[in-house]
Amino acid sequence: MTAPASGRFITxxxxxxxxxxxxxxxxxxxxxxxxxxxxxxxxxxxxxxAELVRKLxxxxxxxxxxxxTEALLHFAARRDHLRSTVWPALKRGAWVISxxxxxxxxxxxxxxxxxxxxxxxxxxxxAVGEFRPDLTLxxxxxxxxxxxxxxxxxxxxxxYENLPxxxxxxxxxxxxxxxxxxxxxxxxxxxxxxxxxxxAAIAEAVTSRxxx
Numbered sequence: 001m002t003a004p005a006s007g008r009f010i011t012x013x014x015x016x017x018x019x020x021x022x023x024x025x026x027x028x029x030x031x032x033x034x035x036x037x038x039x040x041x042x043x044x045x046x047x048x049x050a051e052l053v054r055k056l057x058x059x060x061x062x063x064x065x066x067x068x069t070e071a072l073l074h075f076a077a078r079r080d081h082l083r084s085t086v087w088p089a090l091k092r093g094a095w096v097i098s099x100x101x102x103x104x105x106x107x108x109x110x111x112x113x114x115x116x117x118x119x120x121x122x123x124x125x126x127a128v129g130e131f132r133p134d135l136t137l138x139x140x141x142x143x144x145x146x147x148x149x150x151x152x153x154x155x156x157x158x159x160y161e162n163l164p165x166x167x168x169x170x171x172x173x174x175x176x177x178x179x180x181x182x183x184x185x186x187x188x189x190x191x192x193x194x195x196x197x198x199x200a201a202i203a204e205a206v207t208s209r210x211x212x
Contacts, residue, residue: 007090008210009132011101014139015172016161017149018191019198020099023139026199027206031095034212039089042099043077047084050077062162067113071120074105075127082128101133103178103186108160111174112167132185135209137202138175139191143168146191 010027012020021042028040044054053073057065065073078101089096102124109115143165150161179186187205191198206212 007093008095008134009086009090009098010095010206010210011098011103011133011136012139013100013103013107013136013175013178014191015141015143015146015168015175017146017151018139018141019149019195020139022195023137023198023202024097024099026195027097027202030199030203031097031206031212036212037089037092037094039085039094039096040099041081041085041096043081043101043104044074045077046081046086046098047077049080049084053077053080058159060159062159064159067109067115068119070113071105071109071115071123074109075123078102078105079127082131087131098133101136102128103136103138103175106178107171107174111177112163112171134185135206136179136182136186137205138179138186138188139198140172140175140188141191143172 012024012027014020024040024042028038031038043050044057045051053076057070057073057077086096086098105124106117106120110117110120147161147165147168176188179188187209189198189201189205193201
């Protein structure tokens with residue numbers, strides 16, 4: 001499936017504490033003010049079945065799963081998310097903003113845990129097919145800054161945050177590699193700035209890349 005011309009699929013990516021959730025809500029409000037129906041969602045999750053899988057992935061001990069097991073769970077949740085939430089919204093012409101998508105699986109499970117990236121690509125082809133985001137915004141900031149921010153709002157979803165700093169450094173490098181390989185889809189946003197400056201940079205990227 002490909003997104004209808006009237007709908008757009010925007011994903012926000014980045015490491016822990018990058019501020020994605022805040023910026024998803026701000027982007028939703030900004031796009032809504034321009035007359036669009038906007039659906040804000042997240043991964044893992046975004047649909048009833050996928051939310052059940054989310055608890056398995058983001059709660060509990062850090063050593064619970066290896067990278068391959070995590071990838072399988074993520075793609076199972078992703079398939080449910082797409083079928084239940086994303087594709088129906090795009091079909092009716094809505095703009096969909098997702099807090100994380102498949103780039104997170106490549107960065108976390110591929111670069112972070114060392115799962116085979118060709119295997120991850122095969123899982124993508126099986127679960128997602130040819131569908132791709134229209135625009136991916138990668139919120140980038142130093143790992144220690146992000147982890148400090150994440151710790152300040154610590155709740156129950158701490159499994160990834162508890163992994164070693166070296167893991168998160170690999171994840172950050174992975175996101176930057178992904179952006180470098182696919183510059184037509186990806187825009188790197190400096191997330192070390194204040195919230196308003198990040199919002200303005202995102203709005204500029206969306207305006208320049210998509211017909212808003």
